[in-house]
Amino acid sequence: MKCKSIYCLLLLFSGSAFAQTVLFLGDSLTEGYQLSKDDSYPSVVERELKKTRKDVKVINGGVSGATSASGLKRLDWYLKARPDIMILALGANDGLRGFKPTQTEKNLAGVIAKAQERKITVILAGMKVPTNMGEPYRSEFERIFPRLAKKYDLKLIPFLLEGVGGRPEYNLPDGIHPNRKGYERISQNVLKVLETAL
Numbered sequence: 763m764k765c766k767s768i769y770c771l772l773l774l775f776s777g778s779a780f781a782q783t784v785l786f787l788g789d790s791l792t793e794g795y796q797l798s799k800d801d802s803y804p805s806v807v808e809r810e811l812k813k814t815r816k817d818v819k820v821i822n823g824g825v826s827g828a829t830s831a832s833g834l835k836r837l838d839w840y841l842k843a844r845p846d847i848m849i850l851a852l853g854a855n856d857g858l859r860g861f862k863p864t865q866t867e868k869n870l871a872g873v874i875a876k877a878q879e880r881k882i883t884v885i886l887a888g889m890k891v892p893t894n895m896g897e898p899y900r901s902e903f904e905r906i907f908p909r910l911a912k913k914y915d916l917k918l919i920p921f922l923l924e925g926v927g928g929r930p931e932y933n934l935p936d937g938i939h940p941n942r943k944g945y946e947r948i949s950q951n952v953l954k955v956l957e958t959a960l
Contacts (some may be wrong), residue, residue: 781817782960784808785840787833787873788851788887791922791948792824795939803940804849806949807956815960821845829855830869837873847883847959849952850874851922857891857903867906874914883959886911887922887952919955922948 786792786804794802799822808820823840825832833852850873856866870886877884888907891900911918923940925947926932932944940948 781819783819783845785821785823785845785848788824789828789855790826792851793826801942803945803948807952830866834869834872848877849885851887853889863902863906885917887919917955924951
């Protein structure tokens with residue numbers, strides 16, 4: 763078939779008009795720090811989905827060092843891909859750096875609002891911080907995610923690193939970033955929620 767319009771050309775470059783595009787907006791945990799991108803959990807999720815859904819496309823928007831503030835700035839670029847679903851997995855670096863939870867919540871709310879304005883289904887991934895941050899800070903930080911999920915009517919992954927965080931066998935020697943086995947477990951945490959939105 764010959765293309766006679768810009769719209770037709772766009773379809774050729776973007777694939778099927780019916781494909782669902784899933785954007786993972788995150789930090790090094792999403793990027794796949796020190797591993798092949800194929801080992802990152804977005805890639806594992808994509809392979810699992812393609813076993814039954816050939817029309818799903820995944821975009822790994824993970825960048826090492828990303829914060830909730832930088833994610834808000836980067837979102838415009840990824841919106842050009844017109845994602846249908848966004849997994850929002852930011853906030854871990856905010857917590858590790860001791861940023862005010864109120865500011866992290868404000869930034870995440872900005873990302874969510876911008877996505878929802880474009881009819882993108884947002885799934886929020888909950889984050890936690892190490893015990894050395896102190897109990898008052900930990901509690902305040904961890905409450906951000908269920909509160910945002912309730913306010914914006916989002917599906918919530920309670921804790922992205924459930925079953926992985928704090929377990930040496932699932933992490934690199936730095937004790938922070940997952941290894942290949944860790945990402946396989948994280949992908950299951952994500953799929954449980956993501957599959958209900960597809």
